[in-house]
Amino acid sequence: xxxxxxxxxxxxxxxxxxxxxxxxxxxxxxxxxxxxxxxxxxxxxxxxxxxxxxxxxxxxxxxxxxxxxxxxxxxxxxxxxxxxxxxxxxxxxxxxxxxxxxxxxxxxxxxxxxxxxxxxxxxxxxxxxxxxxxxxxxxxxxxxxxxxxxxxxxxxxxxxxxxxxxxxxxxxxxxxxxxxxxxxxxxxxxxxxxxxxxxxxxxxxxxxxxxxxxxxxxxxxxxxxxxxxxxxxxxxxxxxxxxxxxxxxxxxxxxxxxxxxxxxxxxxx
Amino acid sequence: xxxxxxxxxxxxxxxxxxxxxxxxxxxxxxxxxxxxxxxxxxxxxxxxxxxxxxxxxxxxxxxxxxxxxxxxxxxxxxxxxxxxxxxxxxxxxxxxxxxxxxxxxxxxxxxxxxxxxxxxxxxxxxxxxxxxxxxxxxxxxxxxxxxxxxxxxxxxxxxxxxxxxxxxxxxxxxxxxxxxxxxxxxxxxxxxxxxxxxxxxxxxxxxxxxxxxxxxxxxxxxxxxxxxxxxxxxxxxxxxxxxxxxxxxxxxxxxxxxxxxxxxxxxxx
Numbered sequence: 001x002x003x004x005x006x007x008x009x010x011x012x013x014x015x016x017x018x019x020x021x022x023x024x025x026x027x028x029x030x031x032x033x034x035x036x037x038x039x040x041x042x043x044x045x046x047x048x049x050x051x052x053x054x055x056x057x058x059x060x061x062x063x064x065x066x067x068x069x070x071x072x073x074x075x076x077x078x079x080x081x082x083x084x085x086x087x088x089x090x091x092x093x094x095x096x097x098x099x100x101x102x103x104x105x106x107x108x109x110x111x112x113x114x115x116x117x118x119x120x121x122x123x124x125x126x127x128x129x130x131x132x133x134x135x136x137x138x139x140x141x142x143x144x145x146x147x148x149x150x151x152x153x154x155x156x157x158x159x160x161x162x163x164x165x166x167x168x169x170x171x172x173x174x175x176x177x178x179x180x181x182x183x184x185x186x187x188x189x190x191x192x193x194x195x196x197x198x199x200x201x202x203x204x205x206x207x208x209x210x211x212x213x214x215x216x217x218x219x220x221x222x223x224x225x226x227x228x229x230x231x232x233x234x235x236x237x238x239x240x241x242x243x244x245x246x247x248x249x250x251x252x253x254x255x256x257x258x259x260x261x262x263x264x265x266x267x268x269x
Numbered sequence: 270x271x272x273x274x275x276x277x278x279x280x281x282x283x284x285x286x287x288x289x290x291x292x293x294x295x296x297x298x299x300x301x302x303x304x305x306x307x308x309x310x311x312x313x314x315x316x317x318x319x320x321x322x323x324x325x326x327x328x329x330x331x332x333x334x335x336x337x338x339x340x341x342x343x344x345x346x347x348x349x350x351x352x353x354x355x356x357x358x359x360x361x362x363x364x365x366x367x368x369x370x371x372x373x374x375x376x377x378x379x380x381x382x383x384x385x386x387x388x389x390x391x392x393x394x395x396x397x398x399x400x401x402x403x404x405x406x407x408x409x410x411x412x413x414x415x416x417x418x419x420x421x422x423x424x425x426x427x428x429x430x431x432x433x434x435x436x437x438x439x440x441x442x443x444x445x446x447x448x449x450x451x452x453x454x455x456x457x458x459x460x461x462x463x464x465x466x467x468x469x470x471x472x473x474x475x476x477x478x479x480x481x482x483x484x485x486x487x488x489x490x491x492x493x494x495x496x497x498x499x500x501x502x503x504x505x506x507x508x509x510x511x512x513x514x515x516x517x518x519x520x521x522x523x524x525x526x527x528x529x530x531x532x533x534x535x536x537x538x
Contacts, residue, residue, distance in 0.1 A: 010391055057392075059391075081389060088392065090389070091389055120350060120360055121355065122279055122328075123281040123355065128393065181451065182448070182451075
């Protein structure tokens with residue numbers, strides 16, 4: 001008599017040890033399992049599509065769970081949001097095929113990494129963007145990012161400990177864009193002393209059929225070296241061929257990263 | 270040998286007791302005075318244009334201070350930002366006429382109040398918007414807001430304890446607008462179950478030559494009653510004439526309010 005649910009979640013990861021349950025600290029998975037168990041009256045296991053690290057955010061994380069409740073999805077969503085803290089929100093609850101699994105059924109994911117480029121980082125973007133005061137060559141970063149598109153062995157952008165058999169992934173989209181935010185988010189009089197205090201958001205977007213451990217953050221660390229002129233954009237193909245994590249850039253900080261959405265084949269939905 | 274500086278500030282007020290120094294807790298004024306005193310090597314008094322309450326934010330608060338330092342404004346700004354926490358930022362530092370006073374020289378201020386209208390409030394707007402799940406008639410709120418424009422006695426929208434001689438103020442602009450945020454702020458898959466989990470921001474904007482204690486929040490509490498059909502929009506002129514705080518709506522919560530900017534006559538700048 002059990003059903004499978006697909007839950008779409010948004011969270012501000014600042015206060016959490018990440019998606020996955022840990023020995024210490026509060027995880028998103030743990031919060032969700034406790035809330036669902038309270039609603040269902042029995043322990044519930046929740047599987048997430050992406051195991052976001054400590055401090056990483058989500059706008060469209062997907063989780064699956066088998067539950068006994070016969071309540072409507074909209075009722076379950078309201079009940080969960082009433083139990084969860086305000087920085088973790090269930091955006092939607094849907095019925096899913098019995099064998100739907102948020103992680104194994106996923107066909108692809110989209111991550112975005114946000115950089116605040118400018119001398120002063122506005123207070124309201126500080127929790128979800130990496131502050132880089134120096135100028136970046138966004139065109140050069142965009143060209144370098146495109147070289148990642150396609151099917152490659154991404155060992156050069158993988159941290160140890162991921163526990164995967166193969167580092168081959170297919171990146172379907174890699175873009176670097178300047179993004180304009182409404183002044184209500186960034187602050188009004190920001191350019192009072194000749195525009196120097198102004199700035200803008202640089203958005204790095206990666207879509208792939210799967211991601212390795214710290215892959216987006218290693219890509220961003222490398223692209224930032226390219227954007228700052230400390231590394232040639234033309235070096236990306238050799239980097240990929242090197243299979244050497246030591247050859248690529250540093251891992252960018254977690255708080256700039258957000259899991260934007262997870263895609264499933266039509267049959268799994 | 271002292272100079273007068275004009276500082277433009279943005280802050281996330283969540284963690285603070287408000288602009289003004291209090292017996293207990295951390296204030297923005299206190300943080301700024303301590304940072305300036307460390308830089309100047311002598312105690313510095315800082316005056317703010319608006320005494321924002323606990324939890325109220327700023328995108329363009331203005332403060333004035335007399336300092337002894339001979340450093341460039343840009344150097345002072347960098348030094349202050351290096352000492353202040355990330356949720357309080359100095360956007361600009363400018364030289365000002367000797368008698369410039371952030372509060373007494375101000376000709377007007379603009380406040381914005383943000384309401385998140387929708388069943389689920391996205392995590393990244395939760396610290397700076399009031400969550401109202403029920404539908405609001407924005408047109409009716411806008412018409413009622415316009416009735417506040419002009420010179421009136423605003424006693425019906427003033428909390429006790431403001432200590433002012435007269436409650437007469439001139440509201441030069443009052444607007445209620447629906448605002449669209451980029452999906453990167455609100456979340457992507459928000460309308461996966463038929464749009465029910467979607468929502469939008471309602472922005473209430475007030476510009477006046479001066480504001481009374483809790484004035485914007487009392488106006489918003491009243492407008493929300495009008496938007497929800499619990500009060501007639503046509504009642505605003507009578508409300509103003511009543512001079513009775515008990516006749517208007519409740520005080521909206523502090524965390525939806527932001528001081529957007531402060532205007533000065535050309536001679537003071």
